[in-house]
Amino acid sequence: MLYPRESETRQVKDLSGIWNFKIDKNNEGFVKKWFSQPLGNTMEMPVPASYNDITQDKYIRDHVGYVWYEKVFFVPKDWRDCRTVLRVGSASHHATVWINGKEVVSHRGGFLPFEGDISEVVQFGNANRVTLAVDNTLDNYTLPRGEIQTSKDEMHPENHRVLVNFCDFYNYSGIHRPVRLILTPKIYIADVIVTTDINETDGIIDYKVIINGSAASIQINLLDKDGHIVIHGQGAKGRLEVKNAKLWEPRNAYLYTMEMKAFAENGSLIDVYRLPVGIRTIKVTDKQFLINGKPFYFKGFGKHEDSDIRGKGHDDVINTKDFNLMKWIGANSFRTSHYPYSEEIMNMADRLGIVVIDECPAVGLGDVPANPPIFTEERINGKGMEHHLQVMREMIQRDKNHPCVVMWSLANESSTWEKNSIKYFKRIIDETRKLDPTRMVTIVLHSMPGQKGIQPELRERGICKYLDVVCVNRYFSWYLDSGQLDLIPLQLEYDMKQWYKRFNKPVLLTEYGADTIAGLHQDPPVMFTEEYQCEMLDLYHKTLDKLDFAIGEHVWNFADFATKQRIVRAVGNKKGIFTRQRQPKSAAFLLKKRWENFSKY
Numbered sequence: 001m002l003y004p005r006e007s008e009t010r011q012v013k014d015l016s017g018i019w020n021f022k023i024d025k026n027n028e029g030f031v032k033k034w035f036s037q038p039l040g041n042t043m044e045m046p047v048p049a050s051y052n053d054i055t056q057d058k059y060i061r062d063h064v065g066y067v068w069y070e071k072v073f074f075v076p077k078d079w080r081d082c083r084t085v086l087r088v089g090s091a092s093h094h095a096t097v098w099i100n101g102k103e104v105v106s107h108r109g110g111f112l113p114f115e116g117d118i119s120e121v122v123q124f125g126n127a128n129r130v131t132l133a134v135d136n137t138l139d140n141y142t143l144p145r146g147e148i149q150t151s152k153d154e155m156h157p158e159n160h161r162v163l164v165n166f167c168d169f170y171n172y173s174g175i176h177r178p179v180r181l182i183l184t185p186k187i188y189i190a191d192v193i194v195t196t197d198i199n200e201t202d203g204i205i206d207y208k209v210i211i212n213g214s215a216a217s218i219q220i221n222l223l224d225k226d227g228h229i230v231i232h233g234q235g236a237k238g239r240l241e242v243k244n245a246k247l248w249e250p251r252n253a254y255l256y257t258m259e260m261k262a263f264a265e266n267g268s269l270i271d272v273y274r275l276p277v278g279i280r281t282i283k284v285t286d287k288q289f290l291i292n293g294k295p296f297y298f299k300g301f302g303k304h305e306d307s308d309i310r311g312k313g314h315d316d317v318i319n320t321k322d323f324n325l326m327k328w329i330g331a332n333s334f335r336t337s338h339y340p341y342s343e344e345i346m347n348m349a350d351r352l353g354i355v356v357i358d359e360c361p362a363v364g365l366g367d368v369p370a371n372p373p374i375f376t377e378e379r380i381n382g383k384g385m386e387h388h389l390q391v392m393r394e395m396i397q398r399d400k401n402h403p404c405v406v407m408w409s410l411a412n413e414s415s416t417w418e419k420n421s422i423k424y425f426k427r428i429i430d431e432t433r434k435l436d437p438t439r440m441v442t443i444v445l446h447s448m449p450g451q452k453g454i455q456p457e458l459r460e461r462g463i464c465k466y467l468d469v470v471c472v473n474r475y476f477s478w479y480l481d482s483g484q485l486d487l488i489p490l491q492l493e494y495d496m497k498q499w500y501k502r503f504n505k506p507v508l509l510t511e512y513g514a515d516t517i518a519g520l521h522q523d524p525p526v527m528f529t530e531e532y533q534c535e536m537l538d539l540y541h542k543t544l545d546k547l548d549f550a551i552g553e554h555v556w557n558f559a560d561f562a563t564k565q566r567i568v569r570a571v572g573n574k575k576g577i578f579t580r581q582r583q584p585k586s587a588a589f590l591l592k593k594r595w596e597n598f599s600k601y
């Protein structure tokens, strides 16, 4: 599924704006066929946005179940002989779409796009109605995993449903990314797969164009930034050799444009699609992560798609600000914790040379060892694994051509100590490598809850041998030995060395941080103050600098973000280096100083 781009043969119409919206309180929309006529009794809701924080109604904010969206739109008459597609950037978490009462597509999974061909059901030159039913219910077989608790005692009324066992971010819901109408020719370029390599000073681009229908010929032009043709290619499959190629480098991105044209027998143009292409290579050694043959040190963050009012709704304003802040602070990378981010974010990372670890929404698959295992047939293996594989397929299908993506993260903090989890993850890893042999693969690990956390968990060894990079989240002096900053050097150094010694692979610190309330000060530092966050980071960094197998530091988190209400969260998670409004805490200046003057690439 290609990202929608306009061309001589394609048009894109954005349906963003105000939609009609209705909560399905009694779960009756499907039974009463709400899609068959205009919804009625609706309120206004912006798209894209999470619906949770838009109103003053607590019920809407915390609703678990279906909501319905609707909009009237027109399709121009001259689109009649073409293919018209309705494409949803994402809807959290499961959605069904009807056009004029006819179902056109349904999709499971809240962070990836889906589309339906609506050419047969749409009325050209007339009003059409699109209806979406969106469900935010999570269970053992969804990603993220969650469980809905319904209470049976008299102190909790019937229908009192609460999402439990969910991860540490708010379950924002709704249509989160743009809904677009796309016009393509009936015979069209359906996909393209591009991989790149470097041979001394030359760049190599191997490509495969997939056409839906038949075209007599396919012509390829590779254009430089000024629009000049660098090299020309022929056919659906081939290799472009670029003399003295300009490389896609971290924080110094160069993007070529690969122009694909499909022609008919009589020489007329059928379809044109243009893809930005960055030439770069990725490799790992036992101690290094190499981009274009040079050791790369990850400086940056675990992030979230999260901001005031719009929740997880796509917003160019917030995204542009975030990239500007990353540039300002000297970061070169981030992880899409804990789900694939919008395509617009990935495009921006490509343009700005920000390296991305692309994470799938497999989060919430972790529990304390004392609780019943998660990876059993009834809970996750089987049906859950099938969904995980499907999400990986869709994610790789969507992101495979982004030069910014260097590594797939298949999960965050799963119970990888459970014996059955090894079989489970081995299957996901194998499928990922089969689908994309060019990128690195990892799973983000954590301390086994309830343990001291300074010993690599023995049973996690099983999984590490299948990964390219060992990624660990560590909270010394926060969750472990709270308040005891002086233990960081000892514990972190010991821990990191153990991982390296056991697995002989580069180690990346994917999370470390401290909740910090902006404006709270105390010296000597105590937890939750700005001084504590600074001192903690500084001690982590001094330790990392001694370790030649450490390939990077991703602070948790880029900005403060919303979570569910818990006694350990004061209006959300406050581990941000920036506030939720994107203002710097003191630690931002410490990081800026470190990262701007960093000797590593």
Ligand code: BDP
Pocket (backbone or CB within 6 Å): 167, 168, 412, 413, 446, 473, 511, 556, 573, 575
């Ligand atoms: C880590 C999780 C992350 C949390 C973080 C925290 O990966 O999602 O937000 O802890 O507790 O374990 O701040």
